[in-house]
Amino acid sequence: xxxxxxxxxxxxxxxxxxxxxxxxxxxxxxxxxxxxxxxxxxxxxxxxxxxxxxxxxxxxxxxxxxxxxxxxxxxxxxxxxxxxxxxxxxxxxxxxxxxxxxxxxxxxxxxxxxxxxxxxxxxxxxxxxxxxxxxxxxxxxxxxxxxxxxxxxxxxxxxxxxxxxxxxxxxxxxxxxxxxxxxxxxxxxxxxxxxxxxxxxxxxxxxxxxxxxxxxxxxxxxxxxxxxxxxxxxxxxxxxxxxxxxxxxxxxxxxxxxxxxxxxxxxxxxxxxxxxxxxxxxxxxxxxxxxxxxxxxxxxxxxxxxxxxxxxxxxxxxxxxxxxxxxxxxxxxxxxxxxxxxxxxxxxxxxxxxxxxxxxxxxxxxxxxxxxxxxxxxxxxxxxxxxxxxxxxxx
Amino acid sequence: xxxxxxxxxxxxxxxxxxxxxxxxxxxxxxxxxxxxxxxxxxxxxxxxxxxxxxxxxxxxxxxxxxxxxxxxxxxxxxxxxxxxxxxxxxxxxxxxxxxxxxxxxxxxxxxxxxxxxxxxx
Numbered sequence: 001x002x003x004x005x006x007x008x009x010x011x012x013x014x015x016x017x018x019x020x021x022x023x024x025x026x027x028x029x030x031x032x033x034x035x036x037x038x039x040x041x042x043x044x045x046x047x048x049x050x051x052x053x054x055x056x057x058x059x060x061x062x063x064x065x066x067x068x069x070x071x072x073x074x075x076x077x078x079x080x081x082x083x084x085x086x087x088x089x090x091x092x093x094x095x096x097x098x099x100x101x102x103x104x105x106x107x108x109x110x111x112x113x114x115x116x117x118x119x120x121x122x123x124x125x126x127x128x129x130x131x132x133x134x135x136x137x138x139x140x141x142x143x144x145x146x147x148x149x150x151x152x153x154x155x156x157x158x159x160x161x162x163x164x165x166x167x168x169x170x171x172x173x174x175x176x177x178x179x180x181x182x183x184x185x186x187x188x189x190x191x192x193x194x195x196x197x198x199x200x201x202x203x204x205x206x207x208x209x210x211x212x213x214x215x216x217x218x219x220x221x222x223x224x225x226x227x228x229x230x231x232x233x234x235x236x237x238x239x240x241x242x243x244x245x246x247x248x249x250x251x252x253x254x255x256x257x258x259x260x261x262x263x264x265x266x267x268x269x270x271x272x273x274x275x276x277x278x279x280x281x282x283x284x285x286x287x288x289x290x291x292x293x294x295x296x297x298x299x300x301x302x303x304x305x306x307x308x309x310x311x312x313x314x315x316x317x318x319x320x321x322x323x324x325x326x327x328x329x330x331x332x333x334x335x336x337x338x339x340x341x342x343x344x345x346x347x348x349x350x351x352x353x354x355x356x357x358x359x360x361x362x363x364x365x366x367x368x369x370x371x372x373x374x375x376x377x378x379x380x381x382x383x384x385x386x387x388x389x390x391x392x393x394x395x
Numbered sequence: 396x397x398x399x400x401x402x403x404x405x406x407x408x409x410x411x412x413x414x415x416x417x418x419x420x421x422x423x424x425x426x427x428x429x430x431x432x433x434x435x436x437x438x439x440x441x442x443x444x445x446x447x448x449x450x451x452x453x454x455x456x457x458x459x460x461x462x463x464x465x466x467x468x469x470x471x472x473x474x475x476x477x478x479x480x481x482x483x484x485x486x487x488x489x490x491x492x493x494x495x496x497x498x499x500x501x502x503x504x505x506x507x508x509x510x511x512x513x514x515x516x
Contacts (some may be wrong), residue, residue: 216399
């Protein structure tokens with residue numbers, strides 16, 4: 001039987017980790033991820049898991065230990081945030097290229113400098129081209145559910161890629177909410193046993209991992225990673241279908257909220273999507289045709305499916321919790337990806353970008369309401385007044 | 396090199412599934428300096444055999460003798476010459492620089508293409 005518990009998002013993820021019972025966990029403390037691994041360390045000390053818990057001296061070492069354990073055939077998990085992820089960066093790429101299905105809880109936090117411990121998405125956007133599958137989670141429940149599904153997705157023989165599951169630092173990471181925790185046996189049954197096809201510890205069949213790879217084969221190995229990303233989307237949907245059936249959920253590539261008959265929509269990920277839903281309800285009560293689309297999967301980017309879900313709209317507002325400095329109009333990554341998707345699929349649509357919440361700056365319902373009202377105006381005129389707006393920054 | 400394979404036909408992640416396949420890679424082609432064996436000076440201490448990173452020191456196992464170099468794999472790194480205790484004991488006059496192809500040495504390093512016919516394999 002599942003049960004409802006009052007848990008922080010980090011504790012919900014730690015609970016998923018306990019239920020998954022990975023072979024190896026290697027992590028280094030960094031705010032706001034710390035409480036996840038701290039809680040998991042309790043589980044290790046209390047003998048509730050069989051995990052080999054590796055305390056390392058840095059995040060670079062944490063991800064290195066994860067790669068080593070993964071090629072040895074272990075089911076491996078880790079957690080980090082912001083500067084910790086930045087320090088991992090070299091090995092983040094190596095994990096993907098070596099095809100290690102490591103699952104990482106990434107509790108989003110602003111990158112330094114100036115130093116800041118609060119939420120934005122600059123950390124995860126730094127690894128968007130690294131070859132990791134990337135999920136966003138609105139709340140603790142989604143973080144918990146995504147972590148469980150991530151195990152199956154990453155380890156699928158057609159995928160074999162690492163998976164990062166994001167949630168917002170402090171906002172959901174430390175915010176306590178009602179989370180449905182499934183029966184341990186059901187989660188265990190769902191994730192199954194990891195049966196790696198190859199293992200460094202298979203002494204009967206010695207093999208080499210991470211060798212030198214020049215102009216003659218490196219490119220072919222990159223092509224294989226592209227194929228794995230191509231395969232991932234179907235696997236993600238298959239795993240979601242099974243998960244939805246077993247645990248009575250409704251996961252897909254993204255979530256649509258009052259979108260079907262909407263004229264304008266906001267595209268937004270993670271916790272602020274929850275606030276946006278409340279704004280949608282308020283504006284709907286006023287008779288305004290507004291909706292929301294919340295991407296769950298960011299890598300691989302489900303371009304065609306997103307375009308299909310959005311093509312009936314008259315205007316779109318994307319909300320980005322990070323900036324791609326120096327990119328077109330200094331916009332955010334989500335906007336850039338979405339306008340490219342719309343353009344390549346032949347959809348003409350006015351789209352504006354709203355950068356918000358950098359370094360944990362609060363985003364208020366009235367600000368989101370302004371975004372909707374601007375989008376409704378754009379829908380009437382067909383003209384985007386300003387391509388990128390930096391919401392609530394002081395002049 | 397054999398025919399290069401397509402991306403569908405190679406193991407993922409750069410894995411090499413067979414052990415010991417380095418023998419298929421003839422690294423001798425990388426060589427800029429070639430070791431020559433000064434057989435008369437050799438004391439057969441096997442230091443070169445111990446240190447060679449490419450297992451390219453040829454040994455007569457029965458008689459426990461160093462007998463030369465496997466030039467198909469020798470990259471010409473010169474580690475053998477630098478760890479050779481006979482080389483280390485070559486006595487010079489004060490200020491005299493030791494050429495790497497000095498005939499008094501047990502292992503001489505000579506530039507590829509700049510050695511006498513009698514030295515070639």
